[in-house]
Structures are given as structure tokens and as C-alpha cells.
Amino acid sequence: MTLGIGLVFPGQGSQSVGMGKALYDAHPSLKPVYDEASSVLGYDITELCFTGPAERLNRTEFTQPALLVSSVAALKLFEPVGIRPVAVAGHSLGEYSALVAAGGVSYRDAVGLVQKRGRYMAEAVAPGAGLVAALLGLTAETVKDVCRTASSVGVVAAANFNSPGQVVIAGEKVAVERAIELAKAQGCKKAIPLPVSVPVHTPLMQQAADRLAKDLATVRWSDLSAPLVNNAEAKAISLAHEIQASLVRQLPSSV
Structure with a gap:
């Protein structure tokens, strides 16, 4: 070949x-x-x-x-x-x-x-209203669950499935911050805010x-x-x- x-x-x-x-x-x-x-x-x-x-x-x-x-x-x-x-x-x-x-x-x-x-x-979206962050060390399903729970306070979703153990989430700032808290409680090794000014790849x-x-x-x-x-x-x-x-x-x- x-x-x-x-x-x-x-x-x-x-x-x-x-x-x-x-x-x-x-x-x-x-x-x-x-x-x-x-x-x-x-x-x-x-x-x-x-x-x-x-x-x-x-x-x-x-x-x-x-x-x-x-x-x-x-x-x-x-x-x-x-x-x-x-x-x-x-x-x-x-x-x-x-x-x-x-x-x-x-x-x-x-x-x-x-x-x-x-x-x-x-x-x-309004300036500063969105947030994008990479979550390290969790499965894709766990990240999805975290986002579903955090959605009670605003729009947040798994936006980028970059690799096993690295999923980017995005959405409204308050909801993403809540998702990060929940992710850390689930064993997330690191949450890294990204230099992206809008919550791309979400319903927003x-x-x-x-x-x-x-x-x-x-x-x-x-x-x-x-x-x-x-x-x-x-x-x-x-x-x-x-x-x-x-x-x-x-x-x-x-x-």
C-alpha cells in the first residue's frame, strides 16, 4: 500500500x-x-x-x-x-x-x-459573557454529565473532543465555571481557560x-x-x- x-x-x-x-x-x-x-x-x-x-x-x-x-x-x-x-x-x-x-x-x-x-x-454573545476551558483527565462521558448538571445555571456544553482525557467545554461564563467546579470534584486533573473570546461549538x-x-x-x-x-x-x-x-x-x- x-x-x-x-x-x-x-x-x-x-x-x-x-x-x-x-x-x-x-x-x-x-x-x-x-x-x-x-x-x-x-x-x-x-x-x-x-x-x-x-x-x-x-x-x-x-x-x-x-x-x-x-x-x-x-x-x-x-x-x-x-x-x-x-x-x-x-x-x-x-x-x-x-x-x-x-x-x-x-x-x-x-x-x-x-x-x-x-x-x-x-x-x-455579549463581550465577556462566554468562557472556554480545557478539562484534562476525565472521560468524555463524565464531561458530558458535568455539563448536563451545570446547565441548570446556564448554557454549557462539551465543545471539542480533542483526545482521550482532554475535552474542551464552552458556554455562558457562570455555567462553565460551575462545570469546572463539578469536574474537579470528579477528579479533573487540570482546567485550563483558553484564549478564545466566544463559546464556539455550543448552541449559543x-x-x-x-x-x-x-x-x-x-x-x-x-x-x-x-x-x-x-x-x-x-x-x-x-x-x-x-x-x-x-x-x-x-x-x-x-x-
């Missing part, structure tokens, strides 16, 4: 001031990637990625374009050496980077979409998903050159008509 390369792209929480600068400085050919995004966004994404400030970079409406641009810049370095993925995936927001890598959407359209996605998500994002669906319908989608393992169901999709619905479903549901 011939093995190939799969590419997986990061999502929110992995951003940091200075990300991508070393590659940018070493490869002047990456400048157009940043320049094109800046022209779509209406601000200098290069400056935001390389110098911050962190408070701005960590706001979802800025985090999302910044991570997409950084991911696509790294992707560009694969092209001259002939690396072509046989499969792609992305963690939440990273699904848009994966779709660019597989030819499902143009880079320019993807930049515009994630800018709107971030804005809709930010507008779905349904309004944002509905708004985003209208924008997704205006973009040209193409069949993929490599299958995408999607977030919504963790299944492989390859056809253009499957993409829009998958991107809408992932926003209010766990991944």
Missing part, C-alpha cells in the same frame, strides 16, 4: 503574537499571501500576526483571519517541492484552511468568509451559523482534490455540494 501525506490545520486557541514571522522573513515569496488577505480584510494582517497586540489577536473576529493566513502561508511552502495531500482536516476554523488546501474554495473567498464568521460569532452559536449560511451560499465551491474529514460528523467528504452544510453544522455542534 502506498502511503500519502495528510494535512491537519489548527483552530482558535493556537494563535500567538509573532506566529509565521520566521517563515515570512525566510521566504519573501509569502508576502503576497499576507497582502491579498489585507486587501480583503481592510487592515494589515501582517502587522496583527507579527506584532499584535495579543488582546486584539485573541478576539475571534481577528483570530480567525490571522490563523487562516498563517496556515495558508505555511501551505505555500509545500507547493515548490511537490507535496500534495491525500487527505485534509482542520480543527474547527482550520477546516477553512483545509478546504483551501484541497481546492474547495479560493483563498480570497476563504479570507472573507472567516472574517464574517468571526464577526457573527462575536456578535452572538446557532444564530451565527444561520447568518453564515447565507454567505456560504454566495461563494463558489469545487469538488475537493483530496477528501476532507469534516468536523460535524468526522466523515470524509469530497463533493462541492457537501461543503456548505458541513460548515454550517459545525458551528453550533461539538467537534
Whole structure:
């Protein structure tokens, strides 16, 4: 059996001031990637990625374009050496980077979409009303039980099943804080607040998903050159008509 390369792209929480600068400085050919995004966004994404400030970079409406641009810049370095993925995936927001890598959407359209996605998500909840945290050392079922109990004080849900023993929860601040207390009582080794400004992958994002669906319908989608393992169901999709619905479903549901 011939093995190939799969590419997986990061999502929110992995951003940091200075990300991508070393590659940018070493490869002047990456400048157009940043320049094109800046022209779509209406601000200098290069400056935001390389110098911050962190408070701005960590706001979802800025985090999302910044991570997409950084991911696509790294992707560009694969092209001259002939690396072509046989499969792609992305963690939440990273699904848009994966779709660019597989030819499902143009880079320019993807930049515009994630800018709107971030804005809709930010507008779905009041500033400071949400909280996102990673729980370490509990089973997925225990985390779900904890969230169900904590839901008596507000919206909270298991948002990201990252690995056995690491589940991210998100929701209204008071409910997430209650879930953390309950998780610690169940033996949670550590609860880590994450630099994500909105409670993504919870029912609180349904309004944002509905708004985003209208924008997704205006973009040209193409069949993929490599299958995408999607977030919504963790299944492989390859056809253009499957993409829009998958991107809408992932926003209010766990991944």
C-alpha cells in the first residue's frame, strides 16, 4: 500500500503574537499571501500576526483571519517541492484552511468568509459573557454529565473532543465555571481557560451559523482534490455540494 501525506490545520486557541514571522522573513515569496488577505480584510494582517497586540489577536473576529493566513502561508511552502495531500482536516476554523488546501474554495473567498464568521460569532454573545476551558483527565462521558448538571445555571456544553482525557467545554461564563467546579470534584486533573473570546461549538452559536449560511451560499465551491474529514460528523467528504452544510453544522455542534 502506498502511503500519502495528510494535512491537519489548527483552530482558535493556537494563535500567538509573532506566529509565521520566521517563515515570512525566510521566504519573501509569502508576502503576497499576507497582502491579498489585507486587501480583503481592510487592515494589515501582517502587522496583527507579527506584532499584535495579543488582546486584539485573541478576539475571534481577528483570530480567525490571522490563523487562516498563517496556515495558508505555511501551505505555500509545500507547493515548490511537490507535496500534495491525500487527505485534509482542520480543527474547527482550520477546516477553512483545509478546504483551501484541497481546492474547495479560493483563498480570497476563504479570507472573507472567516472574517464574517468571526464577526457573527462575536456578535452572538455579549463581550465577556462566554468562557472556554480545557478539562484534562476525565472521560468524555463524565464531561458530558458535568455539563448536563451545570446547565441548570446556564448554557454549557462539551465543545471539542480533542483526545482521550482532554475535552474542551464552552458556554455562558457562570455555567462553565460551575462545570469546572463539578469536574474537579470528579477528579479533573487540570482546567485550563483558553484564549478564545466566544463559546464556539455550543448552541449559543446557532444564530451565527444561520447568518453564515447565507454567505456560504454566495461563494463558489469545487469538488475537493483530496477528501476532507469534516468536523460535524468526522466523515470524509469530497463533493462541492457537501461543503456548505458541513460548515454550517459545525458551528453550533461539538467537534
